[in-house]
Amino acid sequence: MKIMIWMLMALTPAAAWSVYAFGLGALVRILTGIASAIAAEAIYQKVTGQKITVTDGSAAITGMLLGMAVSISTPVYAIAASAVFGIVAGKQLLGGLGKNLFNPAMFGRLFYLFVFPDSILPWRRPVDLVTTATPLEILRETGQTAGVPLLDMFLGRIPGALGEISTLALLIGFSLLVYKKFVRWRIPAAAFSVVLVLALIAGQNPLFHFFAGSLMLGACFMATDPMTSPRFPKGQIIFGAGVGLIIMSMRWWGWQTPGEYIFTEGTTFAVLAMNLFTPWLNRKFKPVKK
Amino acid sequence: MNSLIRATSVIVLMVIVGFGWSRIGAARLRRRGVEEAAAAKQAGQEARKYSLIAAFLYMVAMVSVAGLFM
Numbered sequence: 001m002k003i004m005i006w007m008l009m010a011l012t013p014a015a016a017w018s019v020y021a022f023g024l025g026a027l028v029r030i031l032t033g034i035a036s037a038i039a040a041e042a043i044y045q046k047v048t049g050q051k052i053t054v055t056d057g058s059a060a061i062t063g064m065l066l067g068m069a070v071s072i073s074t075p076v077y078a079i080a081a082s083a084v085f086g087i088v089a090g091k092q093l094l095g096g097l098g099k100n101l102f103n104p105a106m107f108g109r110l111f112y113l114f115v116f117p118d119s120i121l122p123w124r125r126p127v128d129l130v131t132t133a134t135p136l137e138i139l140r141e142t143g144q145t146a147g148v149p150l151l152d153m154f155l156g157r158i159p160g161a162l163g164e165i166s167t168l169a170l171l172i173g174f175s176l177l178v179y180k181k182f183v184r185w186r187i188p189a190a191a192f193s194v195v196l197v198l199a200l201i202a203g204q205n206p207l208f209h210f211f212a213g214s215l216m217l218g219a220c221f222m223a224t225d226p227m228t229s230p231r232f233p234k235g236q237i238i239f240g241a242g243v244g245l246i247i248m249s250m251r252w253w254g255w256q257t258p259g260e261y262i263f264t265e266g267t268t269f270a271v272l273a274m275n276l277f278t279p280w281l282n283r284k285f286k287p288v289k290k
Numbered sequence: 291m292n293s294l295i296r297a298t299s300v301i302v303l304m305v306i307v308g309f310g311w312s313r314i315g316a317a318r319l320r321r322r323g324v325e326e327a328a329a330a331k332q333a334g335q336e337a338r339k340y341s342l343i344a345a346f347l348y349m350v351a352m353v354s355v356a357g358l359f360m
Contacts, residue, residue, distance in 0.1 A: 078293075081297070085297075089304065089342060089345065090342070093338050093341075093342065094335075094338055094339060094342070095335075101339060101342055101343075102342065102346065107342075107346070110346065110349050110350070110353075111297075111300070111349065113349075113353055114296055114300065114349040114352060114353050115293050115296045115297045115300075116293055117353070269350055272346055272350075276343065276346075
């Protein structure tokens with residue numbers, strides 16, 4: 001419960017920035033995610049005769065992460081449906097908190113991308129809400145990372161998903177979790193290291209890749225989910241490196257085949273794919289007692 | 291309408307894989323000598339896990355290969 005409260009507090013700067021940048025519509029979408037996730041968990045547990053555990057805060061975090069991973073154009077019913085699927089299929093089907101295979105927020109986001117593919121568009125610029133391309137879409141079309149000022153990307157003055165645009169706000173929240181020792185920091189550290197190396201090999205600015213898309217939110221807050229990420233240090237490093245590798249591979253594929261390849265980002269796929277390896281990584285790298 | 295079809299398709303897939311594996315898995319466990327009730331419980335748990343993995347692979351494949359994203 002204590003960790004969940006700190007998680008919610010850590011996500012607050014990015015959520016607050018999204019409300020400043022996109023207006024009250026952002027707050028409505030984040031609150032829809034939270035309310036839908038809590039309601040889905042409570043109803044499922046009531047119907048199946050389990051103890052209702054929504055007060056532990058985990059459903060609220062799932063809903064908040066999902067609400068922050070959509071755009072200002074996304075209809076609220078799409079967010080609600082995805083939160084329900086994420087909680088029921090991604091979390092409760094295997095027995096609830098601690099037994100889930102996939103990160104429920106990411107599983108809900110995959111459902112959202114599959115069922116409501118057009119609803120994330122158009123991307124809108126903060127404040128004036130003008131329709132415009134995201135930095136990763138510019139990269140996909142031009143193969144260049146120079147088109148967007150890095151300071152704008154760092155501060156969050158770029159189009160994108162609600163909670164993803166401000167690297168600064170996400171880092172403030174993540175620092176809080178690191179300070180309180182509530183987060184598996186090796187996972188984002190490994191992911192960023194791999195992204196750094198691959199960006200340098202590709203001759204691109206690594207900072208662009210750090211600040212663009214959902215890497216920061218995904219690596220710092222979703223990949224580090226204590227229930228679906230490896231428990232032991234070596235496993236965490238491999239998990240994080242895998243996340244970084246898949247994300248950069250999908251971005252690379254995008255800018256190598258402009259106009260053909262449909263993705264600009266792969267954080268959802270990266271985290272969910274690596275979630276599949278978590279049980280194996282836990283077995284493989286379990287420390288041996290001497 | 292397309293959204294409804296897509297949502298239904300993934301749920302139907304999960305149900306088919308879940309029910310299918312719970313039968314197959316329970317039969318396999320019984321052949322290995324596991325008691326019927328225990329076999330059904332264990333196979334049911336496995337079936338839920340495999341139905342989730344199937345849903346994940348199906349959604350990723352459809353989003354990417356079939357180009358449903360755009």
